[in-house]
Amino acid sequence: MKVTLGQYLASIRNDRKMSLRQVEEASGKEVSNAYLSQLENGKIQQPSPTILNKLAEIYRIEYITLMELAGYLPAAATRSEGQRHGRIATFAEHNLSPDEEAELLDFLKHIRSRKRT
Template sequence: MTDENPPPPKPGSSLGSHLAAIRNDRGYSLRQVEGLTNNIISNAYLSQIESGKIQQPSPNILHALANVYRISYEQLMEMAGFIVGNREKGDVSHGRAATFAELNLSEDEERELLEYLKFRRGLKG
């Protein structure tokens, strides 16, 4: 998703406060976001994310919010702790729980897939 001039995350800001700021910037109510996500995310659940009661919503929840808000899914994944890396260097590695946990890959297979992904991303640039 491409950014639609969302407010940048403040240094040290939580995922919840960042999402609340973007929702407010977009002028959406909690109920509107619920409808825009086709009820994937209830307004009560989004409220819990924004208040910090839920600090690591699932990747599919983050993806739905990224689509509705037109913001970077990768940034949300990083803020939720699923992706760890140094954005300045472009070095992003994925946490096993968020990427290959269901595939039962060996460490070698996982490493090869990450190398292939890095190669494919290089082709786009």
């Protein structure tokens, strides 16, 4: 299941412990809290590149990632089964504790073991 732009933005905002209003203030009111809420809930799926750039600056994340998720750029090169993708891990932008990283790795191992059976 692919992560949507809205899910990704909500996840990053929550990781940064920012409210919708705090993001609005950090953007100099370029991104209203109502607009961001609609983005995160999937009601708006392709915001302007200007909005994406502002959010990338606020969250200190890759602008290219947001452009890909919004559909402006093609996803990273298609790869064959088993080939490493070379992209940043899904949770790379999150500030995970060592315990959280270990839990994610355990969960990944669990998911992969289910696929084999």
